[in-house]
Amino acid sequence: MNSMTYEKLQYFELKERVKDHCVSGLGKALLDQLQPSSLLNVVKIRLNETTEARNLLNAENHIPLKGISNVGNLIEKLEKGMILEPAELVAIADFLRGCRNIKKFMEDKEFFAPTLHTYALSMTEFRSIEEEIQFVIKGNMVVSEASKDLKRIRNQIGKTESKIEERLNKFLKSGANKEFIQEFFISKKDDRFTIPIKASYKNQVDGTIVEVSSKGATVFMEPAAVTKLNVELASLKTEESMEVYQLLATLSGTIYEQLKPIKVNIELISQYDMIFAKAKFSKSMDAIEPKINNHGYIRLKGCRHPLLPQNSVPLDFELGKDYRSLIITGPNAGGKTVVLKTIGILTLAIMSGFHIAGEEGTELAVFDHVFVDIGDNQSMENALSTFSSHMKNISEIMSASSNNTLLLFDEIGSGTEPNEGAALAIAILEEFYKMGCLTVATTHYGEIKRHSERHSDFINAAMQFNNETLEPMYKLLIGESGDSNALYIARKMNVSEKVLLKARRYIDNKDYDMDRVEAHKIKKTKIISTTKEDVYEFEVGDKVKVTELNGDAIVYKKRDAFNNIIVLFEDTFIEIHANRIELKLKASDLYPEGYDLDSLFVSYEERKLQHDLERGSKKALKKIASDIRKELKE
Template sequence: MQVSEDILRILEIPKVIAEFASRVRGELGLSALASLRPRAALEALQERMELFRNYISCRDSFGEWPWNSASCISPLLAEAKRSGMLSGEELAAAARFLALSRMTREHLEKYRGAYPLFEGPYRQARDFSNEADALGVLDDGGRLYDSASPALAEIRRDLESLRRQVRRAAQGILDNPSLSHMLQERVTAYRNGHFVFLVRQEFVNRFPGTVVDRSGSGSSVYMEPASLVPLNNRLALRVRDEREEEEAIFRQLTKKLLSKERPLRETEEVLAMLDLFYGAAAVMHEKKWKLPQLTEKTMFSFHDARHPLLGDAAVPVSIKCGDRFRSLVITGPNTGGKTVVLKTAGVCVYLAWCGLPLPAEEDSVVGKISSLFADIGDEQSIEQNLSTFSAHVKNIISILEKSDRTSLVLLDELGAGTDPQEGAALGIAILDTLTREKGLTLATTHHNPVKQYALTAPGVETASMEFNAESLSPTYRMLLGIPGKSNAILIAQKYGLPENVLEKARKALSEREVPVEDLIAELNERKAWLDREESEAALLRKKLSEERELYSEKMREIEFRKDKILSEAEKKAAALLEKAEQSSRDLLKNLEDAAKSAVHRQIRETGEKVRTERKKLEQNQEKRLLRNIPSSGFTPVVGGIAQVAGTGVAGVIESLKGNRAILRAGAMKMEVDVKKLVPTEKKPKSITVQEHSSSAPDRVPPSVMVRGMNVHEALPVVERYLDQAMRLGYDQVTVIHGRGEGILRREVHALCASLKYVASYRLGGPSEGGFGVTVVSFRR
């Protein structure tokens, strides 16, 4: 979409963009906003918006994107090309940029499988490992480490040795009573590359040395002792050598960066875009702005849109054009909000085509709009000697020349600035031409002939800004389909225009215009009544919805309490059964051999009863789970993807037989009741089992989840998983079965005890999941 700088100024776009500028994290985001322009095509806009949605989804699912205090690399590259050498501080800034590039590239690579659109930014953000390693010779402040080069290390060793010699020689002077009393301070100073002493003025001619500088007060001078001159000279030479070696290293590093100028600039674009996304996401969160939907049709529809510069005081307005009509004529009193509506539409279209969220509700829609034109406000030019009307005509001529069927044109006060009759006629002609030959048009007017034209012309719709006749003030609400009155006489009456003048104004209205004004007034009254009725109906619907939700919540709470009571009762029953079994076993141990056969028979009978009760408990547990599965109308089909309700297990349905389904979850298969299958957006993992692997691959997880399954479903899953994990080299794995009544836990333990390759098994520790997991170790 094309928009001129003049239109951006008229719509106050720079002030709107400041909402995002205040929320980006640094210079990169600001540079992205400075170069922000609408997308050139709808396909590019669709990809930009989808990438932004993926950015938000990735952040919400996996945490905030990596960031540091990096700044733009482009100014550094420009300086490098100009001077051939960047300073240590500038190279340290480049190192921070490369570090951010590396972190971002790793983040994109990590999640590009889940978000395919990350592939483009990942490829654009290049690998600068060699350059980053080269800049590793700098600390954060830009100072070179001694190891930056062998020559630099040698020079700095010499410098340190010379400084030690200077300090020893200086200490000898301080310890010499014949010299120390001449000193203003008993410390050495560093002036003009030499170690010196601050000597009192009266001892200047007696102190053995040369004057180097004068103190700020003028009462003493800095003198270089004669004994330090050879050392200071050698020191100065090595300092120069150090500086030259550092400059050579800086030039080498600068050259290395310049060799990657284009990839660095392309990487900067990716980092700047991501910082802009961060600011846009913050605006969405804080101000509740939304991303619009896109359509191929040339149209837009904004629901409850607000002009961002009006803040919370803005009255939401719904604006649309291009669906049932191509032109919308907005009428109403001055200061009623007509111009704000035009600017709100323009701002929303511009933000949408930049791929940014809008100050509107998320069911808003934006279509294919190739260019945006506007004639709003007084564009009078003193330099060109143009009147207000002439300036408007000049703008409209330009719009008619440049616009096409996919343009959006915003015209404020159509036909104003000249004779009312001629202005109205010209306004009708312009509006008719734009509607028939050009794109979408939003126009405001006070002329009744234009209002009448809009009521009858095909492809043109009317709207008005509501005016409260009782308070004599605008409400800033837009009423679609109803032309509005200008209410000039009522407004003049409110501000105290004499009654005799007002009466003359009323009489001056032509008989032809009075019925039109009366008709408009009646339509406005009916529209206001309908709006009130609609508002009351909406409130009733909302209240009914809240009551229905409250009722559903209460029913869910009752069911939950019921299930909880039953669960507690069944737990107690299971505990009693367990206790009975243990008592029987203890009794059996204490009996004599003669009585054991009778007791064995009794134990078998008791055991059968216990197993029957356990089965009932398990069936009750499964029934409660099935009852709590929400009804979604899901019909399992072979090859479809489904999830086992109450678990995180998702997989592909391999076969269906009666009310049972075979579900493959990665490398595991399980038989599941079809009633327990629910739709899911999860993608099942594809796990390839390798027979001979020296280490545990990351394709088989270190744990398996069977919580929520019954025994018949869980045991095949656990046995298959343990077999694979053992053959793939794991030392130990975790089976997550949950706490529950302990039925599934006991069966898992029995299975582990029967497997020869299981060395040991135990319940999890406090930090491993406690009684809800079993840790299994394999034999080696």
């Protein structure tokens, strides 16, 4: 597997969908690291874990994983010798409580989930650490009851602050200080009690200036009467900080001593979060655990792409039993590429332990490698064309593939001269076949289709197409050959039946018509003026000059009883008198015998519709289908 495989098959997008069901960063981090496994036993364990978790989800209304957070960064801080803050210790306590709850939840789940039950047996409970943190910290603050010394210190702090406030209130009420005071309240600045004093009287008040207002009109002063008490208060605050630090250090040390089993708990909770996220994703899609093998057999029954809407057309598919290479043909926008991506993403999904949306009887293989060549890999940086980039990718795939490799090729051999492209594609497919690879490829080349019809270990498949509505059905029909429906659409666009029959003959064999005929030469004719003595009868298709419009037009309808002619001038039909136009070139000189002159007057809309049909536009196909239905009703 390589990064292109993951990118083209939208593997990272699939993991993001599963991550949405995680309850913590622990499971998300594990999903970020998750990669498909090529080991059958590992894949079996992964799928079994998801199935057991799904069984628990089906049986229980609540899985006790909520509230668990990623504490990995806190563990790293402890390993560096750092002391955790109160809020961080609370997060550790919540995590340990979550571990205890999931362990208790799993105790009686051996019948529903024997493997997940076993994981819980390796989990350690730390109720004493939980209770100790809960006793010391409440509301992310160390409580006074955490120790006798802390309680004593905080009581002294309270008494000292009361004395300070008492003296300051006395200062405020004193008539001698009234004219000095700016505002009559006590203000705390930098943990010191102050009084707002008018700046002009700062030298008349005995005390220390702690802060000055932004405009300078007020100074916040600590009166001398409380200076001693403030010093005492600062000393008590230092004692408090030291005692709180000691309590936090003790708790941090207690956790540090249990780091090894706590790390095991983190790994187990991460696994549980990821596994239950897989199970929730499975439940959201009503998915199943498919059968798996390591001998390259794939059988999809009613399977859907996990990133497409649930009402998308399910896929039935089989490969690796009676044939090892499958060639899909059919029209553009018919769903061939979606088939490739569905096969690929479902394979990566089961190798990652994800359930898939499908029916019972579905079976997928575990591969050593899954390689894709899908879409335009043109590289401006390396100056590679689309074809060159495809060949470079295929070359790298060929050097890395083994006999247990799944290959998905979209429009193999395209982007170059068709004969060479088809021949090269067949040679590439044969080489991968001889290497023992399992290959699914899409193509428009008839040569590849015919090769797969002749090879006993190759098989064709076609995307179903509704010939009545001209709409793709997005259904794969294995054993049938499809085409681009070009001839059918051409017939609907009124292309000559003679041309269509010849095209069909050329498709079936390359016996092209080589008979030589004389080329029709376009003669340069001078403008012929019309006179009353020599009146020219304008014919449909004649090129004429419209004198009053100073431009050229084409005759659409011949002269009527009133001597008027209808011409096509710049995509507009105009009725004009015959005397106002001059002949420039006769239709017989412009077009060969038997030429369909009606095609000259096809509107811009019709030409655009034909162009859209040629490039496989769904909108154009629907319009043609609608017109056909209207004609049938009429």
